Amino acid sequence: MKNIFFYQTEIGEIGIAENGNAITNLYFKRIELIDNFNLAETKLIKEAYSQLKNYLLGDIKKFTLPLNPEGTDFMKKVWNSLTLIPYGQTCTYKEVAKSTGNEKASRAVGLANNKNPIPIFIPCHRVIGANGKLVGYSGGIDIKKYLLNLERTNIKDIF
Missing domain, CATH: 3.30.160 (Double Stranded RNA Binding Domain)
Incomplete structure (x- = not known):
């Protein structure tokens, strides 16, 4: 339960x-x-x-929580890759596909991203289209934009 x-x-x-x-x-x-x-x-x-x-609030850049998303082995591989995208940075679906060992799996990465059961903690908002456009987000594009802007604003605190 x-x-x-x-x-x-x-x-x-x-x-x-x-x-x-x-x-x-x-x-x-x-x-x-x-x-x-x-x-x-x-x-x-x-x-x-x-x-x-x-x-x-911009006070932490990395989560330290035990996570247990339910999904296929491939989905879990994608979600694990997403946790490696640094705070304040973005990757394309193709780049995430490459990180899973299959650079032709961009569509499958998109589907796994769409099924991410723990958004924000597993930062699927950091994945963008090849043309730099913000595409799809379970919380809506406005929240995706908000999270990316939040990280960009606070990135200076890392260095």
């Missing part, structure tokens, strides 16, 4: 879910609770929210 709790943030209401050991989902809006969710603010969810809040 998963636990979930909702928070109001500067990018809207966010739901964070965990399975008792790791964060499993982040939702950009309140979901209707179904049988496999308990509404509970656990210690792990509180920590995830604390890190998210500090990220949105």
Whole structure:
């Protein structure tokens, strides 16, 4: 059984879910609770929210949470690659495909990106189109733009 709790943030209401050991989902809006969710603010969810809040304030650049996204082996490989994209930088779908060992898998990378169950913590917002355009994001293009601008604004704090 998963636990979930909702928070109001500067990018809207966010739901964070965990399975008792790791964060499993982040939702950009309140979901209707179904049988496999308990509404509970656990210690792990509180920590995830604390890190998210500090990220949105520009105070942290990297999350240190246990993550357990559910998906195929290929999806997990893509999601792992996404966690390696440095704060404040972007990659194209093709670059992510290359990092998985299959540079022709750009479409499959796009599908995996679209199915990312833990956006922000797994930074799929850092993946852009080959032409530099912002394409697709589960939270909407406005939130993707907000997150990228937040990181660009705070990148100077890294160096």
